Amino acid sequence: MNGAESLIRSLIASGVDTCFTNPGTSEMHFVAALDHVPGMRSVLALFEGVATGAADGYYRMTGNPACTLLHLGPGLANGLANLHNAKKAGSGIVNIVGEHAESHLALDAPLKSDIQGLARPMSHWVHSATSAAEVGRDGAAAVTAARTAPGQIATLILPSDTAWSEGGPVVTAEPPAPRATVPSEAVVAAARALSGPRTLLLLGGQALTAANLDHAGRIAAKTGCALLSEWSNARLERGAGRVSIGRIPYPIDQALQVLEPFDRIVLVGARPPIGFFAYPGKPARLTRPDAEIIDLADWAADLDAVLDGLEQEAGAAGTTPLGLAEAAELPVPTGALTPETIGAALGATIPENAIVIDEAVTTGRSFFPVTAGAPPHSWINNRGGSIGYSLPVAIGCALACPDRKVLALSGDGSAMYTPQALWTMAREGLDVTVLIFANRSYQILRGELTNVGVQNPGPKALDMLSLDRPAIDWVGLAKSLGLEAYRVDEAGALTKAIETGLALDGPVLIEVVM
Amino acid sequence: MNGAESLIRSLIASGVDTCFTNPGTSEMHFVAALDHVPGMRSVLALFEGVATGAADGYYRMTGNPACTLLHLGPGLANGLANLHNAKKAGSGIVNIVGEHAESHLALDAPLKSDIQGLARPMSHWVHSATSAAEVGRDGAAAVTAARTAPGQIATLILPSDTAWSEGGPVVTAEPPAPRATVPSEAVVAAARALSGPRTLLLLGGQALTAANLDHAGRIAAKTGCALLSEWSNARLERGAGRVSIGRIPYPIDQALQVLEPFDRIVLVGARPPIGFFAYPGKPARLTRPDAEIIDLADWAADLDAVLDGLEQEAGAAGTTPLGLAEAAELPVPTGALTPETIGAALGATIPENAIVIDEAVTTGRSFFPVTAGAPPHSWINNRGGSIGYSLPVAIGCALACPDRKVLALSGDGSAMYTPQALWTMAREGLDVTVLIFANRSYQILRGELTNVGVQNPGPKALDMLSLDRPAIDWVGLAKSLGLEAYRVDEAGALTKAIETGLALDGPVLIEVVM
Structure with a gap:
């Protein structure tokens, strides 16, 4: 050997x-x-x-x-x-x-x-x-x-x-160490601190499992505190029957506005909220300067125990969780493709137990609320900010969970960093439906130009954000790598294409022309 | 500002x-x-x-x-x-x-x-x-x-x-420092060492310009020494009327065989020859253990002066260079696509002043000799060994030399690391003809399996070297990114397709099905 x-x-x-x-x-x-x-x-x-x-x-x-x-x-x-x-x-x-x-x-x-x-x-x-x-x-x-x-x-x-060369013994890894526990006094103090709508329980990591969100929903019901997650979550369980939780918005001004009301923020698996980037004249920390931050448990801690403890200490055990999402029978949208109609198409089609990988960047900012009542599913975000993650991640998800449907949502700019992923999807026959939102630009950067204080960008600058010369034929690209592919430019057709993609067992790409 | x-x-x-x-x-x-x-x-x-x-x-x-x-x-x-x-x-x-x-x-x-x-x-x-x-x-x-x-x-x-923030002054870079000179005693000694067919002048870097190859050809004519370049050269000038120089082969056994005769090797801009990889039971250094290596000038030195000096010291000034390539009117090949017929198609079509970027890996090993008599052109190799370089490099060459035709030769495996380059070629309307050699495998690794001593590789190993499931449709891929594209599976058709590609001003991709 x-x-x-x-x-x-x-x-x-x-x-x-x-x-x-x-x-x-x-x-x-x-x-x-x-x-x-x-x-x-x-x-x-x-x-x-x-x-x-x-x-x-x-x-x-x-x-x-x-x-x-x-x-x-x-x-x-x-x-x-x-x-x-x-x-x-x-x-x-x-x-x-x-x-x-x-x-x-x-x-x-x-x-x-x-x-x-x-x-x-x-x-x-x-x-x-x-x-x-x-x-x-x-x-x-x-x-x-x-x-x-x-x-x-x-x-x-x-x-x-x-x-x-000649090898040595076969060795087995240590069993994983138990996650760090949080002192009960800290949990008791945090439970007391959560009181009323001006307090926020900010969740991340393992705090976003269905069971832990149930804990959080009961704590919110009892204490009146607000619940939020970070903008990007490694994995969030959601959908009908689960506690629905919002995310801190990506755009700096919206994020500041959402967090402005809170006097006190308790962190469970989340970090103190900061801007994705620095913007001239805007704060880096998104919470009010006078807000109290209680860093109860970092993402490596035993968050199951922390949320259970918080629920007990808050006297919330047995209450009905606040924010349980109701199953929504959404009408099939029709008409022009906009972030809203695309979101509605997703809301109408996400199947039970789906894994949704969200790299929709600008197009996808409105997808979250409208899909809250879809059948229970997992929602995956990019926490590192390096685009080109969703198609590769979809491969790993599909291999890990062959019985679940995988939906990968990607901007066209993002998908061009790792288009080779499509070939592996075809080779392995993976059950992935890829939506490419073809707005033919680095749309997010048009907004960021303004956020960083650039007034009236000139033609050379705008040209560096434009992907329309030539327009990428995503259907042709996907077919060249062995996938089924469709192009849609209307919301009803998109809904039908998603249903078709999900019905097939192999990979399908849908080019969503914006 | x-x-x-x-x-x-x-x-x-x-x-x-x-x-x-x-x-x-x-x-x-x-x-x-x-x-x-x-x-x-x-x-x-x-x-x-x-x-x-x-x-x-x-x-x-x-x-x-x-x-x-x-x-x-x-x-x-x-x-x-x-x-x-x-x-x-x-x-x-x-x-x-x-x-x-x-x-x-x-x-x-x-x-x-x-x-x-x-x-x-x-x-x-x-x-x-x-x-x-x-x-x-x-x-x-x-x-x-x-x-x-x-x-x-x-x-x-x-x-x-x-x-x-508010910037400071505009500053200009220092002019480049002159290249290091080599002591004349070293040049004199090296000139004496070059004598007869068992001595080798091994060239790299700036020693491979047309003028320096002329020097080398005269030195070879006078001293009887052999000339070679490294396997990979940043840029080599060649073609009809220039001194034709061979390259040390990539495969370890062939390289050892080519270098075996030499008792003495003088390096000018080249390094002591070593294997690309280590292979069990084979030497890392490709020269005979008892061969004398004279490291005359490294790649940062003033190689123009070194080669001029060597020519003078060898008494070679005025002689006719050895190895001047004669213009070859090659017949258009026909029949099955093999490394030989593809090389012949290149030899028959490379236009004057072309820039050839060679990432043809296994398919391309035989291209070099048969193209030696093509009109004068530049030949570019990958010196770092990380595949996925030729399509991006072609962009830079085409922008640097808008009046020259660029030919990018790539294996299919290599081209899949940076296929996004095709889009930039289309956007910039670059005069590049891309040949993709679609053998649908990491063919080089099949040989390397044997070289590293793996006997009878099993199906899982071979599957990791196979790109045929699915076969990539390179024509579809190129068209999806805005290029003209053709597929050929016969040598005459390949020759015609290269001519068509070169006649157009914009980028063209030719899928060469092996």
């Missing part, structure tokens, strides 16, 4: 059984070992950002890391943007990054680079294997790191000689 | 007048300033690896850096693979990477990351601007660094407040 095989066996023994790969020469022994070891599913991507984004989606739905297989420094580099998003979402991932054999590292080979240096900014844990005998142990340590709450990025660098 | 404007004016004053952009909110003041400052051409890319690769191509043809505009850490990360290639090719590039305003950096905003840490592995020079008043000076310093021989990667991180 060579090092590569001992590594794969250790990963499987540690519960990691899915690998998103884009290999090269230095990874060939790992690839060859896939045939000698049963139990590792290997999914090929044509670009590394697809592999890392898929691993992110996989973790969000399973709570268990997948691994990636990447080719030296440049291969890792291509995966970094979606590792950034995964890191900010608290997703656990084990990256296996091939490296030259030790004897080759002293030479300045073309593909030599500082892999550790590249890995560090987007990883919590980085290690270079030094011996084939230890590779199994290294793999198990990587899994242990990746499983550290809320989930971490672990990058194991694998010199090719540690893969091809 | 704000900081952004002072930066753009300083870049232009320093001779940098082309910017490959993929901006976001933190870069909006730079984008807005493009309308206030005449003289900066701004070219939009939909993925950052296209922008950095284009800047690489631009430098290879002009010897002058372009700049890129990238969005924070993840935007830079997406550009790193092609910065790696540019760095290994000795290309000078100025990266402008937006960053949060200083006041925002203390907060953990979604897009915050360690930009310096990400930049360092692929940059020679990294600096974070700290004051709007100094940004012009920082920009000039970046250009000075990028112009340091042979060409360096300079990354300037631009916090948004240094862009929007």
Whole structure:
């Protein structure tokens, strides 16, 4: 058994059984070992950002890391943007990054680079294997790191000689440590602080499971406090019968307005609200300067226990949660495609147990309220802000949950960072319906020009935000990569196309011409 | 004048007048300033690896850096693979990477990351601007660094407040320092060492200009030494009437065989030959262990003077260069598409003054000899080994040399890393003919499996190297991004399609079905 095989066996023994790969020469022994070891599913991507984004989606739905297989420094580099998003979402991932054999590292080979240096900014844990005998142990340590709450990025660098030389023992990762508990006095004090509509319970991370939102809804019913989540959530459970929770808006002025009423904010798995960017003359912190922030529990803490405790301390046990969404039978919209009619089409079609991955950027800002009464579903946001995440994440979600329908909502600008994801969807026959909102511009930046104080942008500036020359034919692009695809320019047709896409088992792309 | 404007004016004053952009909110003041400052051409890319690769191509043809505009850490990360290639090719590039305003950096905003840490592995020079008043000076310093021989990667991180605050003076970069000279005693000794067919003059970098190859050809004629270049060259001048020079083969066994005869190797702008990767049981150094290596001049030295000096010292002045390629009127090939017939089609069609960018990987290994007698042209290789470089590099070449025809030769696997480049070609109406060799596999890795000692790879391993499920429709893909496109499966038709592509002024893609 060579090092590569001992590594794969250790990963499987540690519960990691899915690998998103884009290999090269230095990874060939790992690839060859896939045939000698049963139990590792290997999914090929044509670009590394697809592999890392898929691993992110996989973790969000399973709570268990997948691994990636990447080719030296440049291969890792291509995966970094979606590792950034995964890191900010608290997703656990084990990256296996091939490296030259030790004897080759002293030479300045073309593909030599500082892999550790590249890995560090987007990883919590980085290690270079030094011996084939230890590779199994290294793999198990990587899994242990990746499983550290809320989930971490672990990058194991694998010199090719540690893969091809005789390996050592198969090692199993430590069981995940229990999440940190929050002192009961803090919970008692926070429960007292939540009183009336000028207090806010701001939720994030594991606080957004259906059960925890039920706790929060009961706390709100009893104390009168408001509930909100952050703008971007790794995963939020919602839909009919669940407690419906709003999100702090992305646009800076709206965010300031929404948070202005609150004298006191209790954070459970959320961070003190700040602007996505700095804007001249506008505050970075979105809460009123005199507002009291009570940071009760960070995202790595045992939030189930915290919310249960808050409910008990608030005397809210047994009350009916506030904000339970009622099932809404929405009429099928007709007419021009606008953010509102698109939202209505989604509200009318989201099926029970769907996974919705939201990278709709400007078009999607109004989707949330109108879909609150759809059948129960999961809603996934980009917490890292690097666009090009939704199509790769959809792959990981679909592989993790083969019995659930996946809806990926993407702006056209965003989808062009990782269009290769479509090919992997076709190859794996994944049950994903992709909506591309083709407004043919970096529309968000038109608003941001104003927000950062640019008056009357000139033609060269606007040209850098325009994607209409040429207009991308998304139907042709999707078909070229093996997908079914449709183009719609009317709301009734969109509704029908979504239904058609969802009815099929394989991937479908719908170009929504704005 | 704000900081952004002072930066753009300083870049232009320093001779940098082309910017490959993929901006976001933190870069909006730079984008807005493009309308206030005449003289900066701004070219939009939909993925950052296209922008950095284009800047690489631009430098290879002009010897002058372009700049890129990238969005924070993840935007830079997406550009790193092609910065790696540019760095290994000795290309000078100025990266402008937006960053949060200083006041925002203390907060953990979604897009915050360690930009310096990400930049360092692929940059020679990294600096974070700290004051709007100094940004012009920082920009000039970046250009000075990028112009340091042979060409360096300079990354300037631009916090948004240094862009929007009142700027300082416009500053001009230092003129490039003269290249290092090589002591004449070393040249004299090397000239004496070159004698007979068991000595090799191995050339790289600036030694591969037409004039320097003439020197080399005369030295070979006089001394009887052999001439070779490295496998990958940043740019090689060749074709009818120029000294034809071979390249050390990529496959390890062939490379060892080609270098085996040589007792003595004189390096001029080249490095001691090593394998691209380490292979078990095979040497890393490709020269015979007892061969003498004379490292006369590295790639940053004044190679024009070195080769002129070698010619003088060898008494070769006035002799007719050995290996002058004769113009070859190649018959138009017919029949099945093989590496040989494709090479013949190229040999029959490469027009005078063309720029050929070679990322044909396995298919292209035989292209070189058969095209030696084509009209004079430039040949560009990937020196960094990170695939996905040819389409972006073609953009930079075409913009740098609007009067020259550009031929980009890419494997299908390689082209899928940066297909977004096609859109920028269409948008800019670039005169590029792209050939995609659709063998529907990572063909090179099938050979490498054997080279690294994997016997009888199993179905899972082979599946990770197969791109045929689904087969990518390259014609559909190219058309979806605004290009003319044709599919050919026969050598005569290929020849005709290349001629058609070259006759048009805009971009054309030809899918060559293998």
